[in-house]
Amino acid sequence: MASLRSFDFREYLKSLLYVFYIFRKPLAGFWDLIHEGKGSMAAAHTFVLLMIVVQVLRQTVSNFQFVNINMESFNIVMVFMQIIIPMFLWCVANWSLTTLLDGKGKLSHIYMGAAYALAPMIIIDAALIPVSHVLTYDEAMLYDMFTQIGIGWFVLLLLCAMKEIHDYSFAKAIGSSLLTVLAIGIILFIFIMFFAVISDGIAYVISLIQEISMRL
Amino acid sequence: MKRFLCIVLACAMLMGVPVSVTASQTGSFTYIYNYWGIATPSPDAYTVTAFLLGDQFGIGHFVRPQHLFAIEDRLYVVDTGNSRVVTLRANPDGTHDLLEVRYYATMDGAATRFNGPMGLFVSDWGDVWIADTYNHRILHMDENWNVIREILQPEGSLLEEQHDFLPENVAVDFTRRLFVQTRHVNRGLMEFDRYGEFAVYTGAAPVFVGWWDRLWRRLQTQAQRDVQAPFIPTEYNNVRVDHEGFLFVTNTNSNVDSVRRLNTMGSDVLIRNGQFDIEGDVSWGNIHGITGPSQFIDIASLENDTFIAFDRVRGRLFSYDFQGNLLYVFGGVGNREGHFVEPSSLVSMGTTLFALDAHTGGITRFDFTDYGLAINNALDLYRRGLYEESAEYWQDVLRMNGNFRLAYLGIARSLLRQGYYREAMRYFRLENDAQGYGRAFRFYRRQWMEQYFWMFAVALGVVMIVPPVIKRINKVRREIKEA
Numbered sequence: 003m004a005s006l007r008s009f010d011f012r013e014y015l016k017s018l019l020y021v022f023y024i025f026r027k028p029l030a031g032f033w034d035l036i037h038e039g040k041g042s043m044a045a046a047h048t049f050v051l052l053m054i055v056v057q058v059l060r061q062t063v064s065n066f067q068f069v070n071i072n073m074e075s076f077n078i079v080m081v082f083m084q085i086i087i088p089m090f091l092w093c094v095a096n097w098s099l100t101t102l103l104d105g106k107g108k109l110s111h112i113y114m115g116a117a118y119a120l121a122p123m124i125i126i127d128a129a130l131i132p133v134s135h136v137l138t139y140d141e142a143m144l145y146d147m148f149t150q151i152g153i154g155w156f157v158l159l160l161l162c163a164m165k166e167i168h169d170y171s172f173a174k175a176i177g178s179s180l181l182t183v184l185a186i187g188i189i190l191f192i193f194i195m196f197f198a199v200i201s202d203g204i205a206y207v208i209s210l211i212q213e214i215s216m217r218l
Numbered sequence: 219m220k221r222f223l224c225i226v227l228a229c230a231m232l233m234g235v236p237v238s239v240t241a242s243q244t245g246s247f248t249y250i251y252n253y254w255g256i257a258t259p260s261p262d263a264y265t266v267t268a269f270l271l272g273d274q275f276g277i278g279h280f281v282r283p284q285h286l287f288a289i290e291d292r293l294y295v296v297d298t299g300n301s302r303v304v305t306l307r308a309n310p311d312g313t314h315d316l317l318e319v320r321y322y323a324t325m326d327g328a329a330t331r332f333n334g335p336m337g338l339f340v341s342d343w344g345d346v347w348i349a350d351t352y353n354h355r356i357l358h359m360d361e362n363w364n365v366i367r368e369i370l371q372p373e374g375s376l377l378e379e380q381h382d383f384l385p386e387n388v389a390v391d392f393t394r395r396l397f398v399q400t401r402h403v404n405r406g407l408m409e410f411d412r413y414g415e416f417a418v419y420t421g422a423a424p425v426f427v428g429w430w431d432r433l434w435r436r437l438q439t440q441a442q443r444d445v446q447a448p449f450i451p452t453e454y455n456n457v458r459v460d461h462e463g464f465l466f467v468t469n470t471n472s473n474v475d476s477v478r479r480l481n482t483m484g485s486d487v488l489i490r491n492g493q494f495d496i497e498g499d500v501s502w503g504n505i506h507g508i509t510g511p512s513q514f515i516d517i518a519s520l521e522n523d524t525f526i527a528f529d530r531v532r533g534r535l536f537s538y539d540f541q542g543n544l545l546y547v548f549g550g551v552g553n554r555e556g557h558f559v560e561p562s563s564l565v566s567m568g569t570t571l572f573a574l575d576a577h578t579g580g581i582t583r584f585d586f587t588d589y590g591l592a593i594n595n596a597l598d599l600y601r602r603g604l605y606e607e608s609a610e611y612w613q614d615v616l617r618m619n620g621n622f623r624l625a626y627l628g629i630a631r632s633l634l635r636q637g638y639y640r641e642a643m644r645y646f647r648l649e650n651d652a653q654g655y656g657r658a659f660r661f662y663r664r665q666w667m668e669q670y671f672w673m674f675a676v677a678l679g680v681v682m683i684v685p686p687v688i689k690r691i692n693k694v695r696r697e698i699k700e701a
């Protein structure tokens with residue numbers, strides 16, 4: 003409760019709006035985000051949360067000409083997972099890698115950088131929701147273009163964030179990011195294998211118990 | 219007893235046994251795929267009106283009959299196992315009479331018997347062609363079955379040496395060219411000119427070689443390549459001429475379009491604007507080993523370019539409209555009315571369908587229900603561009619089946635034509651037609667802009683005029699004060 007009471011709303015708002023400085027000067031922005039304490043974890047959480055909210059809205063209230071999913075099979079938890087899990091994997095995989103590659107960033111820094119990098123996608127996707135109700139199917143190219151700009155911007159910001167947080171050169175930032183993607187693949191593979199082994203193990207024990215109980 | 223039934227039913231449901239609740243008395247089940255590719259029930263479009271066996275006409279059972287042909291009110295049954303052709307007549311009152319049974323044709327004054335014929339074609343001017351398969355010949359006869367010409371294996375037709383000439387299906391177009399689907403021939407159809415001279419192979423399906431196959435082949439040695447199955451065009455299994463003179467061919471190769479509609483040049487002109495490929499079932503499970511994609515073996519086409527494809531895997535009939543939209547699916551595998559054990563041929567007489575089962579030797583006759591007729595009538599008008607007129611029939615269809623996508627789109631298009639953009643948008647939205655919706659919406663947007671443009675103009679004017687005026691007033695006031 004104490005932490006909540008000491009929560010400085012003005013500081014929070016300042017760290018939230020700092021993202022616009024990042025838009026203008028990504029490199030300096032991400033450097034100061036970490037090293038000058040301009041960013042806050044609260045703002046990072048806010049961006050992730052906003053991303054989830056915007057993606058849910060995009061899939062539910064956009065005009066069906068551009069986003070059409072079967073509402074019978076729509077699952078809000080899935081949208082949640084689609085954002086949280088990659089985020090989590092990226093942070094863990096990147097941190098694991100960069101500690102070996104003289105990265106300066108801490109886990110919380112990586113998370114903060116990635117969360118701040120989401121901002122352009124949040125803004126563009128949010129703006130596209132009302133726009134989707136004004137455009138027609140023939141103008142889908144425009145819609146797609148803006149979606150792609152959002153993604154491209156996000157990727158660029160993420161690279162800048164990784165560069166500044168770990169104090170890398172650009173080439174190293176790109177290389178470590180590619181390796182991170184590979185590491186995510188390895189983590190997923192081990193995860194799936196682990197679960198398969200566990201379930202097989204449990205099945206084995208169950209069948210063993212059944213066998214024994216029938217013999218008795 | 220009732221309680222027992224309930225328990226049995228509950229058990230069946232728990233065990234995952236599908237408890238089918240059939241809507242109609244005939245026990246048939248008609249369905250259609252909705253926008254999301256899920257099979258949804260539909261009223262019966264076709265219903266069984268007769269089941270014909272050879273025995274009924276006192277000529278003994280049909281034995282492995284392979285082909286049906288219909289012209290005017292005559293139905294020809296190519297009774298392959300008995301090496302004969304049986305002609306029936308469909309009377310307007312729904313009964314059927316035996317016209318004649320043919321075991322032989324007359325050639326040079328002598329009778330020449332058929333041997334396992336598999337295909338037949340009768341032209342509007344009365345000439346008859348028969349694919350006399352196991353005699354390795356095609357006979358061209360006049361209306362009295364006097365042979366005009368006997369077509370044997372053509373010289374230089376490049377038929378591979380080890381294979382006999384086994385013509386299975388024949389079709390003749392309005393230029394009197396003869397198209398023959400022959401077993402073991404993968405170069406397409408054999409085309410003969412009107413004098414029975416072999417002309418050319420036509421309409422072969424393009425060979426599909428995936429990038430993986432390409433890569434794999436590149437890595438292989440010559441010896442490995444030699445033993446591997448070569449990439450050759452697929453064999454057709456049937457050929458039909460539709461009312462416009464185009465050739466419908468079918469094949470069962472999963473890499474090639476199941477149905478192709480060939481023009482006189484031999485290229486495919488089938489319109490595929492439907493939501494799903496013209497490949498039969500969109501998804502399937504495994505029921506007692508019956509699985510995999512549909513395999514079409516015959517096509518029956520109606521006057522309005524609707525065509526019905528016969529699937530030999532599940533004994534189903536898939537009806538497609540002139541744009542390639544799936545209309546309804548019915549039939550099935552089994553020993554029940556409207557079901558088939560070994561589908562072999564399908565033909566249309568007007569809008570009536572006759573489907574042949576090689577195993578039972580029975581011919582199942584299907585006729586339109588009110589539902590099927592409403593769809594057909596709507597399509598008749600719709601195809602001619604009479605959207606407003608067709609909308610009335612689409613309304614009828616919707617009353618009988620709220621799941622019928624085309625009806626919504628038909629009504630939407632008619633509303634769009636009449637300028638009811640809002641309503642059209644609603645109907646397009648209901649069936650997830652983004653393109654149609656976009657078209658209606660563009661008109662609606664323009665209308666809306668024209669209607670409310672003055673608001674924007676006024677707002678703009680206010681924004682541009684009011685602040686300077688206020689400034690001015692303040693200035694004047696200040697000056698007055700100072701003065």
